[in-house]
Amino acid sequence: MTAETSSAYLRRLGTWDAAAIVIGGVIGAGIFRSASTVAERTSSGAQLLTLWAIGGLLTLAGVLCYAELGARRPQAGGVYIYLREAYGQLPAFLFGWTMALINYPGSVAAVATTFADYTCAAIGLSPQMWVKPVAAGAIAFIVGVNFFGIRAGSRMLNVFTLLKLSAIALVVVAGVILAHGQFGSVLAADATHNVPSSAILGALLPVLFTYGGFHYLNDLAGEVRDPQRTLPRALGLGLGGVVICYVLVNFAYLSGLGHDGLAASRAPAADLMRRLFGEGGATLIAVGIACSTFGYCSIAIAGGARVLQTMGADGMLFSAVGRIHPTSHAPRVALGVLGGWAIVLVLWGNFNWLVDYTTVGEWLSHAFGIATLFWYRSHFRNEPSPYRVPLYPLLPLLFVSTVLGVIIVTSISQPEDAGKSLLLIAAGAPVYYIWRWWQRRSA
Template sequence: MWEETSPRKRREDEHSIQSKEPTATNLQKEVGLLSGICIIVGSIIGSGIFISPKSVLSNTGTVGPCLIIWAACGILATLGALCFAELGTMITKSGGEYPYLMEAFGPIPAYLFSWVSMMVTKPSSFAIICLSFSEYVCAAFYSGCEPPEVVIKCLAAAAILLIITVNALSVRLGRYVQNFFTAAKMVIVAIIIISGVVLLAQGNTRNFENSFAATPASVGGISLAFYNGLWAYDGWNQLNYITEELRNPYRNLPLAIIIGIPLVTVCYILMNVSYFAVMTPTELLQSQAVAVTFGDRVLYPASWIVPLFVAFSTIGAANGNCFTVGRLIYVAGREGHMLKVLSYVSVRRLTPAPAIIFYGIITTIYIIPGDINSLVNYFSFASWLFYGMTIVGLVVMRFTKKNRERPIKVPIFIPILVTLISVFLVLAPIISNPAWEYLYCVLFILSGLIFYFLFVYCKFGWAQKISKPVTMYLQMLMEVVPPEKVPE
């Protein structure tokens, strides 16, 4: 009797019970509310608000409309994110727009989204962020002269390698890195805002006089101003890419959106107010890096703080980008739209390591060419094309999937309004400034149908013969296995 209840026996019984519990090799729910807010804020606040608010000003002309555009972009990002919150709590799968397009319209639109995102928009954006980080770091070592381009690119490639290594090793480590850099970037945001408030209190308000006294901006100018502003807000939907790893997504997904995006909007408006408290519109347009100019005038001799924290901000945005987009590639591979090995999970780390490594390789390729900003400019309309399609899918599923449980249900006028704005953002720059590059972008998007037909729809025998041994070799090399269960 006493032997059966001895401490040793109890430990053996507990171990036996634990050993019978299923331990699925799958992505783990390790992202809480705070980390969710940090992912949103950290992904949105990158280098844009520190370097080039002048893009919005140049298209609006004066201070008043410029601030209105920044506020309107924040409102639009919030409305779009609320639509995504309904989708994310109705379809609790990672991958952002991908599973929503799959549910609403079928595999072809979802595949085209993953094709464009993985081959152009996401890796090129990741590359630009890492190049911005590299430029700021190199500037500290090449004072008074331009750093060599090869040094900038090598450092950017090293940053990519470091970020994908962190995210492939551990979800928890990636989350801690994100939280740290988000806190660091909020320090410099607070410094700029507090400095601006102090200057305004001292009477530096002359740049806000007659802030609407100018020729009204054209429709094309307004659309370009929105594009530039929304580029700084890009990342408002990042939490939907990791829904499967979010604890209590029905609560934390909408709550993180409601807290995170308005917080960023308020910060952006107040930071622009601070810039105008120090610089005239003409001086701001002439500045190469607005936050650096601000620091030189206000924080001297501690102006070195600005480039240091801007570097922190960019590396944090890059980490958030990698953390979320890796899940898009993982889900696309799980659906059979990419190599199957991209949907495998590390046995030891429980991370989508193959998807993250693949993303890092594609991004590194984008580091090689001289200028990729123009590529992003022409493909930015594609981002809003898919945003609009996804939100149209929300409206469609209100009728086609009426009985689907919706823990969050936004008023129908919100997705309709966001859809109309998306149509405007897609068509306005093309109509106001038509260029062959837009046609090339459309042709590239449609070229994804060729790969879909060859490798997904038809599944030719020769394609299977090529991919099967590659998958087996990579599986053994990286110690990864297919996920044991797929969330419903």
């Protein structure tokens, strides 16, 4: 990124704003759905809660690595910046190609549709008629708010983060009430799900994927105040809060539904609230889940647009995408491109394959992004860094090896999805060389 574009962003985000980005980027709709999948692949409540705690600790290892990377390079663009410096333009472009042009808008389209599903259910609209218009309208509204700058977007995000935490607190309270003080069965074995120990690793996959999204703050690092101090604090506080929420929510599910009931439920939060408050409770939690998904979309659009803008400033995309508005200090063109493409995917309706096939690419980017820490440590031995990841090199090695192991397991269990994900990444290579050839010819 050039000095001009880097300085065009204003550092307006404090510690709470940054921590809210971490919480909002991780907690979407996953915890309200994927807990039942984990229950299906475990044999007891003890195993289930242990897996959620292990997943949180592994993700925390990655977050601590991202904290050092963000402190070393507190610029907008996140992983794109680290890959460009450590490995060169092509790997950085492949990351941008996969994430900012496919994964970010694909995930926004999918989660916006989930928001529309819950919103229509809560207010009684026909899903066949209104889901797509509501999802597209939500994306357009989020883009419009972010046009006014990161401060306006963070204020909206803070509100929705509080609402989603309130929904989680409500689920936890409902589970405790339904348990009637009988918490001994929470950790008990489930005779209906006798899963062999060798298959439990498969239960870790949905846990890790539910913890995804912690990297969005690094995409917005160029707008964080005192980033060398704020980034580590916000990443640690944010993910620590997420781990506590996830463990408490699963404890509530087990308390109110039991392990077998959780495994059989497709919407455990709604089932839990329905048992205590009837259909009104199910509607209330639907509103909470809608708020949670809306907040995630806001973060994904804001973070993805900064990656696009950084690529445009680097000459990896059209120069207009790299512009930052002089008044709002927002990447309006990048926001419009990302939001517009996400709306196209919503209306097209075939975006799920994009999300499925690029999940492997997203986690590969995490592995390679954190691996750049070894490059920074070896090439900038004397560079001052106010934060250094503890237990180096153990924590980055643990995270990278675990993520690569998850990808290998995914590739074995879902070879078609993994293969198409890798093909989508590889398709960016000829695009890169064609773009470079076109630039040279134009010059």
